[in-house]
Amino acid sequence: MLVAGIDSSTQSSKVVVCDVADGRVVRSGSAPHPTGTEVHPDQWWQALGSAIEAAGGLDDVAAVSVGAQQHGMVCLDESGEVVREALLWNDTRSGPAADELIADLGGPQQWVDEVGVVPVASITATKLRWLADNEPANADRTAAVCLPHDWLSWKLTGSTDLADLWTDRSDASGTGYFSAAADEYQPRLLELAMRGRAPMAPRIVGPAQNGGAMRSGAGIGAGAGDNAAAALALGAVPGDCIVSLGTSGVVSAVSDSAPTDYAGLVAGFADATGRQLPLVCTLNGAPVLAAVAKMLDVDFDTLSDLALSAPAGADGLSLVPYFEGERSPNLPRTRGALHGMTGRNLNSANIARAGVEGLLCSLQYCADRIRDQGIEINRIILVGGGARSAAIRELAPAIFARPVVVPEPGEYVALGAARQAAWSLDPTSEAPRWSAADERVYEADPTPHVVEQYHEASGLTVGRN
Numbered sequence: 001m002l003v004a005g006i007d008s009s010t011q012s013s014k015v016v017v018c019d020v021a022d023g024r025v026v027r028s029g030s031a032p033h034p035t036g037t038e039v040h041p042d043q044w045w046q047a048l049g050s051a052i053e054a055a056g057g058l059d060d061v062a063a064v065s066v067g068a069q070q071h072g073m074v075c076l077d078e079s080g081e082v083v084r085e086a087l088l089w090n091d092t093r094s095g096p097a098a099d100e101l102i103a104d105l106g107g108p109q110q111w112v113d114e115v116g117v118v119p120v121a122s123i124t125a126t127k128l129r130w131l132a133d134n135e136p137a138n139a140d141r142t143a144a145v146c147l148p149h150d151w152l153s154w155k156l157t158g159s160t161d162l163a164d165l166w167t168d169r170s171d172a173s174g175t176g177y178f179s180a181a182a183d184e185y186q187p188r189l190l191e192l193a194m195r196g197r198a199p200m201a202p203r204i205v206g207p208a209q210n211g212g213a214m215r216s217g218a219g220i221g222a223g224a225g226d227n228a229a230a231a232l233a234l235g236a237v238p239g240d241c242i243v244s245l246g247t248s249g250v251v252s253a254v255s256d257s258a259p260t261d262y263a264g265l266v267a268g269f270a271d272a273t274g275r276q277l278p279l280v281c282t283l284n285g286a287p288v289l290a291a292v293a294k295m296l297d298v299d300f301d302t303l304s305d306l307a308l309s310a311p312a313g314a315d316g317l318s319l320v321p322y323f324e325g326e327r328s329p330n331l332p333r334t335r336g337a338l339h340g341m342t343g344r345n346l347n348s349a350n351i352a353r354a355g356v357e358g359l360l361c362s363l364q365y366c367a368d369r370i371r372d373q374g375i376e377i378n379r380i381i382l383v384g385g386g387a388r389s390a391a392i393r394e395l396a397p398a399i400f401a402r403p404v405v406v407p408e409p410g411e412y413v414a415l416g417a418a419r420q421a422a423w424s425l426d427p428t429s430e431a432p433r434w435s436a437a438d439e440r441v442y443e444a445d446p447t448p449h450v451v452e453q454y455h456e457a458s459g460l461t462v463g464r465n
């Protein structure tokens with residue numbers, strides 16, 4: 001028997017078709033998404049169609065689940081039509097709206113107490129506030145608001161009835177109007193964001209339940225936010241810290257208790273099994289490496305070789321990778337910087353090294369914020385497109401000062417969605433035990449001076465937001 005998992009990520013749609021007995025991938029496909037931080041959901045639907053076709057179709061699968069980029073604001077009118085392009089998690093125009101919402105409720109502590117999250121530009125609620133203030137006619141037309149994975153799951157059913165929309169607690173917890181700790185929506189926060197309007201939000205479906213079915217009869221699982229889906233694929237348990245280098249840089253840890261970070265860096269999101277997934281996310285992930293490679297006019301392998309040929313600390317150069325503004329720390333208007341340049345250290349190898357080290361140090365900062373919450377980190381698991389870089393894999397243990405486990409390259413979000421689909425076929429049991437991916441453990445002597453040098457440089461950048 002076969003099941004399928006989908007990842008509608010920032011950059012592409014990916015589909016894996018797996019054998020339900022052991023999780024073996026029997027077919028797969030992918031298709032790119034348009035670039036930009038504002039995308040019409042129809043473009044995801046088209047890309048998903050191409051990815052499904054490339055994966056040999058879904059006619060023979062017993063169940064499917066969708067994982068996707070979190071937070072994207074998908075507004076639907078009464079008849080189920082998309083009201084406007086979706087604003088994605090990495091669209092920072094709602095930075096000022098985030099500040100306003102924090103003040104409206106009485107400060108960050110109130111937000112953490114109500115939903116475990118302090119609004120930043122990425123969170124759906126701040127995008128809705130931006131909509132209410134800048135496009136009131138579109139806000140008036142919005143009868144339902146949902147997320148990328150909710151919308152795609154609903155499209156797979158063929159329904160246009162808003163009452164058929166569903167989501168899961170992992171993705172709902174990224175909206176700013178759902179509490180992962182209490183496991184329920186906080187409708188007054190949705191109304192606060194929409195300045196009194198009360199669009200409907202999708203019903204919440206349990207981790208192993210079906211939300212609907214495809215015309216073929218295949219069930220469609222609850223689905224999940226991409227980070228929760230990856231955690232499910234990796235079988236993460238308390239003590240594991242997942243570092244994902246996709247378009248975003250994400251550090252998350254499965255936990256039995258919700259975090260309480262009044263500073264607003266550690267978001268109290270939910271996982272895809274019923275537990276919590278405290279998470280810190282940056283706006284600047286693997287594309288930082290692509291930008292440095294482009295600037296040096298080299299491919300990824302050469303970038304890696306160059307970085308590994310330079311000394312730790314790049315002879316004093318530090319690259320602060322806030323290229324798209326930043327979310328962790330919350331500096332939506334800041335930009336990246338290269339610090340410590342001298343006439344002697346400015347060469348390609350040192351710039352490559354500073355790019356890799358800067359990216360890793362920005363994630364190490366996130367891991368420290370998770371640790372500040374009293375969450376134990378026994379091992380780091382590195383995934384995402386950026387983990388394909390040899391320099392990232394080899395320098396990560398030196399920056400994180402602990403061994404780093406790198407599973408074989410794979411589409412872990414789509415695999416987590418497939419595992420959830422398999423679980424939905426037998427919801428009374430635990431998620432199926434699939435054989436673990438082959439993995440390699442990377443170890444290195446810690447380089448605290450590199451981290452210190454980076455933090456000195458990033459402190460200068462912070463002052464410029």
Ligand SMILES: Nc1ncnc2c1ncn2[C@@H]1O[C@H](COP(=O)(O)OP(=O)(O)O)[C@@H](O)[C@H]1O
Pocket residue numbers: 009010011012245246247248286287289290300301384385386388389390
């Ligand atoms: N060998 C490599 N070295 C560095 N970056 C890479 C490498 N291979 C892929 N990437 C980057 O990984 C990213 C895609 O990773 P992925 O996890 O699929 O992202 P997303 O889930 O956001 O779509 C792209 O930015 C791509 O440039």
Ligand SMILES: O=C(CO)[C@@H](O)[C@H](O)COP(=O)(O)O
Pocket residue numbers: 009010011068069070071089122174226227246247248249250279281285
């Ligand atoms: O905003 C977040 C998590 O809070 C991001 O992780 C998005 O979910 C996008 O993920 P990628 O496309 O980078 O995988």
